[in-house]
Every structure is written in structure tokens, then in C-alpha cells.
Amino acid sequence: MSILLHITVNSTANIFRTNTCRLLHRTPFLAQNLNQPVTHKALSLLNKPTILVRTPARNQSSPAFNVNTNVSKDVVLFKYENPKYYNVLNIFGLCQFVFWTYLSHFAFTTLKDAPVQEIPGEELAWYQKINLGENKYRNGITTISFLIGYGILCATWLFTLRSVRYLILRKGGKDVAFVTYGPFNRNRIMTVPLKCISAQESRETARNQLPIKVKNRALYYVLDMRGEFRNPQLFDFTAGLKRKVD
The missing domain is CATH 1.10.287 (Helix Hairpins)
Structure with a gap:
């Protein structure tokens, strides 16, 4: 048993020496500097953290979001059927x-x-x-x-x-039409310029209702958030903007 163990240890040592000699033969610079003492400068270079600098890629800037508001026909921005x-x-x-x-x-x-007749000697409640x-x-x-x-x-x-049934962007993109519900199931239509309306909240932040202020009109026109925004991007760049209308 001891003879077998001795043979195994010697074989492993020979393999290690052979691989080390091959490595030194292929890298003469390493072989020359193995026997030299390690200086403090070398240690400082080894311990110095490596900083990777990434140069920004060229021509990767995202283009500006462009929405054509000059529509060629009437476009439904919002719809709520109830x-x-x-x-x-x-x-x-x-x-x-x-x-x-x-x-x-x-x-x-x-x-x-x-x-009320008062009874003598008896006080009535108020x-x-x-x-x-x-x-x-x-x-x-x-x-x-x-x-x-x-x-x-x-x-x-x-x-x-004041509850909006349809919100329509008119042809040309300069006017918007409010189609609201009315008593006895009759719709009412009002067309106003875009510059005369102002959304009080954005479409993303509104929870239940989105109020829209119309110049020279009392109260707000209300968009129920359970409705459907048929053209959300076009809405955000037209009727969904907050303007100063007062």
C-alpha cells in the first residue's frame, strides 16, 4: 500500500514540474521575473482598483416625439358610452x-x-x-x-x-368638439378652439374623472376615466394639455 501511494505522489509531482516548465518556456518574461523580489510599487499596482470607462455611443439619441395634430378629418379622441x-x-x-x-x-x-294653547301650571316643551x-x-x-x-x-x-360622451378633434387640428349627454337622452354639441380649453390633470394621473376647463364656461367638463381614449397620444398633445385660459 505504501509503495502504491509513493508511486502516485511521484507521478503527480512530475506532471506539475512538466507543466511549470512549459509555462515558463512559453512566457520568458515571466520566467525571468519569477526570481526577482516583489517591490512595493508592484504591490501598489496590483492593489489599485480597475476603472472601466465607457465612451458614449454616437448617434443613439432618441428622436423627439412628433405627433401630427393637423388631422385631415375628424378624429375621436375620447368615447364614453353609458x-x-x-x-x-x-x-x-x-x-x-x-x-x-x-x-x-x-x-x-x-x-x-x-x-298653541298654554295650560296653566304646565310648561310645554319647545x-x-x-x-x-x-x-x-x-x-x-x-x-x-x-x-x-x-x-x-x-x-x-x-x-x-357636463359629462362628455365624445371628444372629437376637428379637421385641421385647431378646434375640438364636446359631445355631452343631455336630459331625455339628447346629445349636445359644442365646438371650441383648442387654445380655449385646459385639462386640469394629465391622463396618467387622473383616477376617476378628468376635468377640462373651457373658457367663459361655468364648471368643468368631465371625462369619465372608465371611458376609452381612442387616440391617447393625440389627446395628450391637443386636448390633454394644460393651458392658461382665464
């Missing part, structure tokens, strides 16, 4: 107006002046002292009831009239 919702909303507002108007009429015609038939209470209930119904109807109709 007429059922607005029909239900208008019916709700109309029903509320009828209900509160009837309540107003009922209060004006039914409430009678009936003075609500028992109120005479609803008195003119100030009767007229107040009548007016408030009518205003509530009228306010609900106006709010539903204004919201409907």
Missing part, C-alpha cells in the same frame, strides 16, 4: 323635483294657523310651542321644500350636461 346611467339619473332628479314640489304645495295649502301654521313657518317650509327639489333637478341635469 346612456342608461344618465337616463336613470335624470329620472331620479325629475322624481325628486315632483316629490318636493308636491310637498311644498301640500305645506302651503294644508298647514293652518292654530295657536317643539310644542311651534305653530307650523304661522305664516313664517308655513312659508319657510314651502320655500325650502321647493328649493330642495329644484336643486336636485338642477344638479342632476348640470352633471349630465
Whole structure:
């Protein structure tokens, strides 16, 4: 066993010597400097970190994003089809107006002046002292009831009239048309110059609604984000820009 181990060790040593001699023979510079002492300068060069410098590639700058806004025909920028919702909303507002108007009429015609009779020795609660038939209470209930119904109807109709169904960029790219919902399922169309509208938010940051301000118009025109932007890039460079319109 010891003889076999001795033969294996000698064979390995011979192979190592042969490979080392071949390496030194092929690299004479290394063979000449193996026996020389290592200086501090050489150690500093070995320990010095290597810095890779990458030269920027030429002619790789991305071209400017160019969108042709001078369209040859009308282009739909935005579309939101949900007429059922607005029909239900208008019916709700109309029903509320009828209900509160009837309540107003009922209060004006039914409430009678009936003075409260005080019982000697007994103090009445504050609500028992109120005479609803008195003119100030009767007229107040009548007016408030009518205003509530009228306010609900106006709010539903204004919201409907400011909800954009289609946003269309007109031929030439200088005007934009707002097609909005209307009461009784009738659309309304309004064409204004692009310079007279301003988007209050960008398409990427808007969550539920994207308001658009139109010059000399009260309130905002609203784009529901559940709708479809048919030409998002063209929208961003036309109607989606924020301008100073005031």
C-alpha cells in the first residue's frame, strides 16, 4: 500500500514540474521575473482598483416625439358610452323635483294657523310651542321644500350636461368638439378652439374623472376615466394639455 501511494505522489509531482516548465518556456518574461523580489510599487499596482470607462455611443439619441395634430378629418379622441346611467339619473332628479314640489304645495295649502294653547301650571316643551301654521313657518317650509327639489333637478341635469360622451378633434387640428349627454337622452354639441380649453390633470394621473376647463364656461367638463381614449397620444398633445385660459 505504501509503495502504491509513493508511486502516485511521484507521478503527480512530475506532471506539475512538466507543466511549470512549459509555462515558463512559453512566457520568458515571466520566467525571468519569477526570481526577482516583489517591490512595493508592484504591490501598489496590483492593489489599485480597475476603472472601466465607457465612451458614449454616437448617434443613439432618441428622436423627439412628433405627433401630427393637423388631422385631415375628424378624429375621436375620447368615447364614453353609458346612456342608461344618465337616463336613470335624470329620472331620479325629475322624481325628486315632483316629490318636493308636491310637498311644498301640500305645506302651503294644508298647514293652518292654530295657536298653541298654554295650560296653566304646565310648561310645554319647545317643539310644542311651534305653530307650523304661522305664516313664517308655513312659508319657510314651502320655500325650502321647493328649493330642495329644484336643486336636485338642477344638479342632476348640470352633471349630465357636463359629462362628455365624445371628444372629437376637428379637421385641421385647431378646434375640438364636446359631445355631452343631455336630459331625455339628447346629445349636445359644442365646438371650441383648442387654445380655449385646459385639462386640469394629465391622463396618467387622473383616477376617476378628468376635468377640462373651457373658457367663459361655468364648471368643468368631465371625462369619465372608465371611458376609452381612442387616440391617447393625440389627446395628450391637443386636448390633454394644460393651458392658461382665464
